[in-house]
Amino acid sequence: MAIQKKHAKARLDKYYYLAKEKGYRARAAFKLIQLNKKYGFLQKSKCLIDLCAAPGSWMQVAAETMPAKSLIIGVDLSPIKPIPKTIGFQGDITTEKCRATIRGHLKHWKADTVIHDGAPNVGTAWVQDAFTQNELVLCSLKLATEFLAPEGNFVTKVFRSKDSSKLEWIFKQLFSKVEQTKPPSSRNVSAETFYVCRGFKAPKHLDPKFLDPKYAFAEVEEAAVNMEARVFNPDKKKRKRDGYDEGDWTQFHEAPVSEFIQTQDPIDMLGRLNKLHFRQEKGGDIAQAALDKLTETTEEIRLCCNDLKVLGRKEFKLLLRWRLKAREVFGLRQKSTAHTKQVAEVPAEGAVGEEVATLESMDEEMKLQEELKRMKDSRDKTKRKERRRENEKKQKEIVRMQMNMTTPSEIGIEAAGPEGGDATFRIKDVDKAGVARDILKGRMHTQVAPEKEEEESEEEDSDEDGDQLERELDNMYQQYQEKREDRDTKARAKRARKLGRGDDGEEFEGFSGDEEKGAETDGSDADLVEDDDDDSMDSDDEEAGNGLTSDLLGKDTKEGGLTRRAASFFQQDIFKDIGGLEEEEDSEDEKERDSGIDVGTNSSPELNAKHEEGDEDNDEDFEDFEEDEAEDDDDDEPETLEAEEEEENWDEGTEGPPAEERGRPNIDIITAEAMTLAHNLATGKVTKSQLLDDNFNKFSHRDVDGLPEWFLDDEGKHSKIQRPVTKEAAAAIKEKLKALNARPIKKVREAKGRKTLRAARRLEKLKKKSDGLAEGDDMSERDKGNAIAKLMAKAKKSGKQKPKVKVVVAGGQNKGGGRPRGVKGKYKMVDKRMKKDVRGEKRAAKKRGKK
Numbered sequence: 001m002a003i004q005k006k007h008a009k010a011r012l013d014k015y016y017y018l019a020k021e022k023g024y025r026a027r028a029a030f031k032l033i034q035l036n037k038k039y040g041f042l043q044k045s046k047c048l049i050d051l052c053a054a055p056g057s058w059m060q061v062a063a064e065t066m067p068a069k070s071l072i073i074g075v076d077l078s079p080i081k082p083i084p085k086t087i088g089f090q091g092d093i094t095t096e097k098c099r100a101t102i103r104g105h106l107k108h109w110k111a112d113t114v115i116h117d118g119a120p121n122v123g124t125a126w127v128q129d130a131f132t133q134n135e136l137v138l139c140s141l142k143l144a145t146e147f148l149a150p151e152g153n154f155v156t157k158v159f160r161s162k163d164s165s166k167l168e169w170i171f172k173q174l175f176s177k178v179e180q181t182k183p184p185s186s187r188n189v190s191a192e193t194f195y196v197c198r199g200f201k202a203p204k205h206l207d208p209k210f211l212d213p214k215y216a217f218a219e220v221e222e223a224a225v226n227m228e229a230r231v232f233n234p235d236k237k238k239r240k241r242d243g244y245d246e247g248d249w250t251q252f253h254e255a256p257v258s259e260f261i262q263t264q265d266p267i268d269m270l271g272r273l274n275k276l277h278f279r280q281e282k283g284g285d286i287a288q289a290a291l292d293k294l295t296e297t298t299e300e301i302r303l304c305c306n307d308l309k310v311l312g313r314k315e316f317k318l319l320l321r322w323r324l325k326a327r328e329v330f331g332l333r334q335k336s337t338a339h340t341k342q343v344a345e346v347p348a349e350g351a352v353g354e355e356v357a358t359l360e361s362m363d364e365e366m367k368l369q370e371e372l373k374r375m376k377d378s379r380d381k382t383k384r385k386e387r388r389r390e391n392e393k394k395q396k397e398i399v400r401m402q403m404n405m406t407t408p409s410e411i412g413i414e415a416a417g418p419e420g421g422d423a424t425f426r427i428k429d430v431d432k433a434g435v436a437r438d439i440l441k442g443r444m445h446t447q448v449a450p451e452k453e454e455e456e457s458e459e460e461d462s463d464e465d466g467d468q469l470e471r472e473l474d475n476m477y478q479q480y481q482e483k484r485e486d487r488d489t490k491a492r493a494k495r496a497r498k499l500g501r502g503d504d505g506e507e508f509e510g511f512s513g514d515e516e517k518g519a520e521t522d523g524s525d526a527d528l529v530e531d532d533d534d535d536s537m538d539s540d541d542e543e544a545g546n547g548l549t550s551d552l553l554g555k556d557t558k559e560g561g562l563t564r565r566a567a568s569f570f571q572q573d574i575f576k577d578i579g580g581l582e583e584e585e586d587s588e589d590e591k592e593r594d595s596g597i598d599v600g601t602n603s604s605p606e607l608n609a610k611h612e613e614g615d616e617d618n619d620e621d622f623e624d625f626e627e628d629e630a631e632d633d634d635d636d637e638p639e640t641l642e643a644e645e646e647e648e649n650w651d652e653g654t655e656g657p658p659a660e661e662r663g664r665p666n667i668d669i670i671t672a673e674a675m676t677l678a679h680n681l682a683t684g685k686v687t688k689s690q691l692l693d694d695n696f697n698k699f700s701h702r703d704v705d706g707l708p709e710w711f712l713d714d715e716g717k718h719s720k721i722q723r724p725v726t727k728e729a730a731a732a733i734k735e736k737l738k739a740l741n742a743r744p745i746k747k748v749r750e751a752k753g754r755k756t757l758r759a760a761r762r763l764e765k766l767k768k769k770s771d772g773l774a775e776g777d778d779m780s781e782r783d784k785g786n787a788i789a790k791l792m793a794k795a796k797k798s799g800k801q802k803p804k805v806k807v808v809v810a811g812g813q814n815k816g817g818g819r820p821r822g823v824k825g826k827y828k829m830v831d832k833r834m835k836k837d838v839r840g841e842k843r844a845a846k847k848r849g850k851k
């Protein structure tokens with residue numbers, strides 16, 4: 001239970017809170033906002049159909065964005081609470097009835113855009129579960145082909161699977177432009193992606209088979225499932241992304257054990273089934289009873305049969321052995337002879353040969369494979385080690401040269417390797433190794449780490465032992481980091497930030513299939529262990545290009561005639577804010593993070609302080625706020641803005657006007673240190689130059705060369721300057737956060753506004769009436785006063801209508817705690833006696849009043 005809660009909490013990300021604040025019914029709203037920002041189809045549409053629209057956030061976005069008086073129709077299996085300026089109804093998009101209802105609403109109109117965000121409702125109706133998302137997409141496309149106007153748009157969510165390419169092909173037949181994209185608000189862990197299809201070709205005739213899932217998704221030939229691998233390598237479980245097999249709705253299969261004993265293909269059964277049962281059905285196989293009583297049928301065997309999907313290799317073997325014994329008992333198999341081996345080579349007809357042969361050959365083959373793998377691993381290891389040594393030497397040389405410790409002419413003199421005097425510094429080789437770019441950045445890499453060291457060679461330094469230990473430590477640290485990244489998305493994001501990925505400030509353009517492939521190949525960078533060099537260096541190198549030669553040569557004639565040395569001196573962080581020197585855009589975010597000043601964004605810290613996590617492949621974003629109210633995520637660490645730089649480019653429209661528009665930088669102070677600093681600056685306690693001077697401290701020019709990464713990481717965490725924090729600043733930040741947390745959500749604000757408006761109207765009415773009374777001549781002053789007082793009392797009463805409290809008698813159905821059945825709103829539990837007493841008292845009071 002606790003795990004579920006944590007998981008749910010982790011899913012509440014920035015978009016969840018943004019949607020809440022902006023009054024959208026689900027975070028999914030931002031997907032449409034971001035898609036529309038990229039393709040701009042909503043502004044151009046006058047009629048839109050939203051298929052699978054509940055709870056209705058896409059309809060809200062459409063109603064906001066489309067021109068006035070547009071027709072917006074939404075349909076979903078679940079009811080959609082009314083949304084102004086839209087029509088919503090309940091229906092199943094796969095049915096004829098739904099089609100007819102849409103037709104009825106459209107009348108003679110044609111839709112300019114059809115949007116579809118459907119996901120099978122897991123748990124609502126199991127048949128619907130099986131109706132996979134891709135089939136739902138086909139259904140929505142079918143509706144789109146019927147209702148779309150020529151040149152219309154179709155936007156749909158698709159889960160990546162083996163069928164998505166087929167869908168893409170179909171889209172391309174019907175639309176002139178088809179693009180696949182994934183907006184930033186769609187979680188990375190989700191397999192969902194979006195297709196934006198524009199320019200509907202509106203074919204006059206469409207073969208119904210074309211959009212029939214049976215034909216559209218038909219496989220040319222289903223690849224045979226390797227049951228042997230499933231049984232003999234059960235640990236490697238593959239996630240089933242391809243959906244259910246046709247007609248296989250339950251995904252649970254069982255068979256009687258007798259069938260397992262008799263079958264000629266036991267491996268297939270073990271791989272395919274979930275359970276082997278010992279049940280004896282009427283008129284069933286009598287062998288079941290015999291098997292149940294067999295002495296070989298131990299408790300362990302029964303347990304194994306009960307859930308085949310959790311078994312390991314050992315248990316499968318146990319079952320197979322048990323089967324052979326049972327077959328011997330039933331006379332289905334003669335005892336295996338010493339000829340087993342021969343049998344394995346020349347499979348004889350009948351059960352004996354076939355079975356033993358299968359087992360033997362499998363074992364042999366696996367042994368061979370393991371042996372081969374071992375050999376390959378050790379060969380790779382040796383190769384990697386050699387390569388790494390070479391690289392290290394080359395890197396050392398380069399660093400020395402960059403530090404002016406050596407001149408280019410010296411390079412290679414000490415490092416003459418087995419390939420000749422200048423082999424170490426052969427730029428071609430460095431480039432080939434794929435590390436040239438990183439070397440240029442001054443990063444100390446260990447490309448791929450070996451696990452063990454070989455014997456030391458005689459020529460190696462005397463401190464090689466220490467080096468080896470260090471390398472081992474490095475490797476262990478790298479492995480530790482990789483493991484952590486595997487487990488923890490935050491660690492992965494941190495790492496990505498550190499590597500400077502996503503810092504280019506370019507607008508996110510979504511991923512096309514190709515780009516993703518590219519990204520995968522780029523990901524090889526992740527194998528490198530890097531030091532903490534700042535990003536300014538990176539961008540320099542980027543400008544210089546990848547070539548090592550051009551970079552080194554280019555550095556002497558840099559920046560306004562400065563020498564390389566001077567230029568590198570002025571590139572230090574402390575000079576970045578000084579006018580006249582070029583600023584590196586890349587490092588801006590880093591500075592923001594360190595300084596605790598949030599520049600140029602309106603998003604509140606509470607919104608940033610949320611996880612971007614979740615690991616469901618199905619519909620990730622479906623957070624219906626009506627049910628899911630405000631959980632606080634205080635214990636989560638703040639997520640820096642930098643990581644979402646790309647996303648903010650998508651978000652512009654949703655985050656308020658940019659700071660520059662308002663004529664001043666939008667600076668948000670979010671930490672106590674920054675607040676103290678700002679306060680000191682504002683009150684003149686420190687000057688700008690003092691601030692600059694302050695930056696010359698023991699932390700600003702640390703020599704990190706050659707220090708291992710784990711050490712630098714640790715230093716980065718703890719060894720940093722402790723800036724003073726005043727009580728007032730801390731209190732101010734606390735207050736600010738409190739205020740932000742207390743800020744009501746849009747719905748509440750609106751409700752309060754409406755209440756105030758109503759009260760103002762009532763007052764206005766009252767004023768008019770009392771003025772009328774006061775001015776009239778037909779009443780005495782006293783009567784006038786009484787009448788006005790009465791009016792006011794009435795108005796006061798109607799202003800605060802107390803909710804009725806329902807009195808429920810305890811006992812009977814309403815025994816025990818909890819809300820009684822069928823009672824809504826406030827209620828009070830009383831016992832019978834009390835109810836009678838209260839009634840009696842009321843009656844008595846009434847009588848007394850009459851007297």
Ligand SMILES: C[S@@+](CC[C@H](N)C(=O)[O-])C[C@H]1O[C@@H](n2cnc3c(N)ncnc32)[C@H](O)[C@@H]1O
Nearest residue numbers: 052054055056057058076077092093117118119
């Ligand atoms: C991710 S939600 C849609 C969220 C919606 N776009 C929004 O912005 O609020 C997916 C919806 O698909 C609906 N759905 C699934 N199968 C359906 C079907 N056959 N017909 C209609 N709606 C369906 C579900 O009821 C669910 O509400």
